[in-house]
Amino acid sequence: MADTQRPLSPHLQIYKWQVQMVTSILHRATGIALAAGLFLVVWGLLALAAGPAAFAYFKNFVGSAPGIILLLGWSWSLFYHLCQGIRHLVQDAGVGYEIPQFVCSSWLAVLTSLVLVALVWAYALFVGGVA
Amino acid sequence: MSAQDFRHPLKRARGLGSAQSGLGYWWSQRVTAAVLVVLGLWFVAMVLSLLHIDFATARAMVAKPWNALFLILFVVTAFWHVTLGLHVVIEDYVHTRWREVVLRMVVTFLAVLGALAGVLAVLRIVLRA
Numbered sequence: 001m002a003d004t005q006r007p008l009s010p011h012l013q014i015y016k017w018q019v020q021m022v023t024s025i026l027h028r029a030t031g032i033a034l035a036a037g038l039f040l041v042v043w044g045l046l047a048l049a050a051g052p053a054a055f056a057y058f059k060n061f062v063g064s065a066p067g068i069i070l071l072l073g074w075s076w077s078l079f080y081h082l083c084q085g086i087r088h089l090v091q092d093a094g095v096g097y098e099i100p101q102f103v104c105s106s107w108l109a110v111l112t113s114l115v116l117v118a119l120v121w122a123y124a125l126f127v128g129g130v131a
Numbered sequence: 132m133s134a135q136d137f138r139h140p141l142k143r144a145r146g147l148g149s150a151q152s153g154l155g156y157w158w159s160q161r162v163t164a165a166v167l168v169v170l171g172l173w174f175v176a177m178v179l180s181l182l183h184i185d186f187a188t189a190r191a192m193v194a195k196p197w198n199a200l201f202l203i204l205f206v207v208t209a210f211w212h213v214t215l216g217l218h219v220v221i222e223d224y225v226h227t228r229w230r231e232v233v234l235r236m237v238v239t240f241l242a243v244l245g246a247l248a249g250v251l252a253v254l255r256i257v258l259r260a
Contacts, residue, residue: 008226028220035213041174041206042245045252048193049259052186075175082171085164092161120175127182 023106030077037074080113163212170205206249214242
């Protein structure tokens with residue numbers, strides 16, 4: 001695969017699984033998922049600009065089973081990437097590098113993202129579903 | 132002894148080390164991230180407020196000056212952040228140079244396309260409202 005002579009760092013199979021490693025991997029995975037999800041946002045805006053028929057088609061997709069599954073995944077990805085992103089911004093400031101803090105903030109980001117996504121979907125269900 | 136051995140070590144190091152654009156890149160990613168914390172939460176609230184309202188009302192909501200402004204900001208900043216992030220992923224995992232360069236260009240192209248389409252859509256909604 002590699003055509004350069006530069007050294008490669010050891011990869012996943014070398015390390016023992018731990019929470020701060022999983023959160024790091026998930027940050028990347030959710031980032032990639034959100035990149036795809038952004039095109040759904042653009043589709044929604046284009047549909048709203050195009051007219052009632054196009055918007056109805058968009059809402060129909062969003063309200064369908066595959067649409068709901070994608071929305072569930074993307075909404076959690078958004079909150080997870082957001083919480084984890086804040087954690088990384090704090091770490092960029094040089095704070096929270098002690099191992100117990102590192103593990104604790106990992107769990108905190110995961111749990112906060114789950115609480116936020118649960119709140120959003122509870123609200124959506126409370127007002128009568130997504131579409 | 133080959134001619135290469137007489138070269139200064141700096142000559143061999145060039146092109147393998149820092150490309151000198153790392154700091155600017157790092158800052159762009161962090162600043163867009165910080166902005167997206169605010170805009171992301173605003174966007175979720177915006178979407179929730181659009182649930183179960185009819186087409187005309189949804190359009191009127193999006194066409195409000197502040198909403199339109201923040202939507203355009205959100206779409207542009209998000210696609211910018213996506214481009215920066217996906218470029219790092221590609222650089223980390225694609226080790227064949229031509230594939231890396233092509234993939235990076237594809238990501239940039241799609242992000243510009245998406246951002247322009249989003250901005251154009253918001254402008255159309257504003258102008259028709």
